[in-house]
Amino acid sequence: MSYVIEMLNIRKEFPGIVANDNITLQVKQGEIHALLGENGAGKSTLMNVLFGLYQPEKGEIKVRGESVKITDPNVANRLGIGMVHQHFMLVDTFTVTENIILGSEPRKKGTVDIKKAEKEVERLSQLYGLRVDPKAKIRDISVGMQQRVEILKTLYRGAEILIFDEPTAVLTPQEIKELIEIMRVLIREGKSIILITHKLKEIMQVCDRCTVIRKGEGIGTVNVPDTNPNELASLMVGREVTFSTEKQPAQPKEVTLAIQDLNVKDARHVDMVKGLNLKVNAGEIVGLAGVDGNGQSELIEAITGLRKVDSGEVMLNGKSITNLTPRKVTEAGISHIPQDRHRFGLVLDFPIGENMVLQTYHHEPFSKKGVLRYKEIYNKAKALIEEYDVRTPSVYTKARALSGGNQQKAIIGREVDRSPDLIIAAQPTRGLDVGAIEFIHKKLIEERDKGRAVLLLSFELDEIMNLSDRIAVMFGGSIVAEVKPEDTTEQELGLLMAGSKQQKAGGQ
Ligand SMILES: Nc1ncnc2c1ncn2[C@@H]1O[C@H](COP(=O)(O)OP(=O)(O)OP(=O)(O)O)[C@@H](O)[C@H]1O
Ligand SMILES: [Mg+2]
Secondary structure (H helix, E strand, C coil): CCEEEEEEEEEEEECCEEEEEEEEEEEECCCEEEEECCCCCCHHHHHHHHCCCCCCCEEEEEECCEEECCCCHHHHHHCCEEEECCCCCCCCCCEHHHHHHCCCCCEECCEECHHHHHHHHHHHHHHHCCCCCCCCEHHHCCHHHHHHHHHHHHHHCCCCEEEEECCCCCCCHHHHHHHHHHHHHHHHCCCEEEEECCCHHHHHHHCCEEEEEECCEEEEEEEHHHCCHHHHHHHHHCCCCCCCCCCCCCCCCCEEEEEEEEEEECCCCCEEEEEEEEEEECCCEEEEECCCCCCHHHHHHHHHCCCCCCEEEEEECCEECCCCCHHHHHHHCEEEECCCHHHHHCCCCCEHHHHCCCCCCCCCCCEECCEECHHHHHHHHHHHHHHCCCCCCCCCCEHHHCCHHHHHHHHHHHHHHCCCCEEEEECCCCCCCHHHHHHHHHHHHHHHHCCCEEEEECCCHHHHHHHCCEEEEEECCEEEEEECHHHCCHHHHHHHHCCCCCCCCCCC
16 A cells, blocks of 8 residues: 555644644545544644644654655655645735745746746646636735645645645635646646545545544544545534524514615725615524625625725614724624634734634723723633633633634634624634534524524525525625525525526515
């Protein structure tokens, strides 16, 4: 049996926590090997050890049968190991090509040979079907393209073994299809892949084998054709997981959010929201379905004060909140679970405890006469961390050191706990494991039953269908249809989202 990678009995500790305890992972040449485990189980840590970002306290790593010491990412690169991180590591103001060659620039007479670099990038992108615009700046391109840049970056450095840390969490369904195709091409060209994902469907679809870890310990490796999503879920969580959420019919009450004839432009002054009308009542969950880029982000930014409204009105409980500052919108009674947790959700270098009161620290009991009361803050944070099962060594740990999914759970806990009138949940379960998704879905339904209005934005049609009481379909900047989940199918929703089927909007 030829293994390209063997990680044997790896142990990695952080202050207060053993992130990897005696984990073994063996990857065969030419396979796609899934790494599965709950949020905080230790997946990213294990991969960071393989990529030379962390040194293990114990254990051995073999590459193609030879024992190696991977002291830093340059050594990993030389061994043919490349990594696409959970949170991208690109320089925003650099071009695609500049990012790809960063640190390995081809030189001619002492200066960077950008022509040569562009040619090589072009060649690789053709070979693997990785569409990019070599001259575009990172900040101007889609998340999907940024990810392709990260993949090209590893290939440019000669990677033979690619580590993908939750690549599909940030992608739209269309982009996921493309990535899966790209992974297949990579395998055909002789590469091996380690794939971290929480989406069991993806494991079933593309992976050959799957190694499961739980709370830092290895549980075992299974052949994917011999298993099923239920078994995988119970292996990783250690109990049965239900995939659909039970809920009673909604009891909608008064109108909480009313949007009238709203128009919003994006950063390039293109009309993204066009004459949009939408109502969300207290006590109901309205799912916003749509293909990415049809104005959903701009709509949510406009409601929450992050983007200017061009014309039209946003009303909360009968009062206009149009063009208020984000803080005023928050104080008016809106909670926001943002799509981009790093840009809007957390202050990464603050302790997680302080992050739990980001919206409320200037109020009693967390401050008095302008002085912060840390005891109150940390007591609240401890309670929330407990309730939402945020796995962290302590409340004093910096937000940056939490695993991706635990950062997300912390934001959800903070936003839901404020008892707002309206919760805007944008991709709330992005990056969460199946158990955590189940929990968050239950929470959102509970909030609905307490009489909150919930506006849910999700690219996952399962989630929209399972959770929504009413689905509003957004296409081309407006709501083109409103349907009840029980009266529709994913196929029909797909057609509505593609704009190929129109229905009169407006019915409640
Ligand atoms: N740099 C760090 N300093 C301190 N603790 C850390 C650091 N990196 C990770 N940890 C801790 O190690 C544990 C494992 O984290 P890791 O990021 O590996 O989880 P994960 O399996 O990738 O989870 P997720 O699915 O949420 O991304 C967590 O408890 C996390 O808080
Ligand atoms: Mg991770």
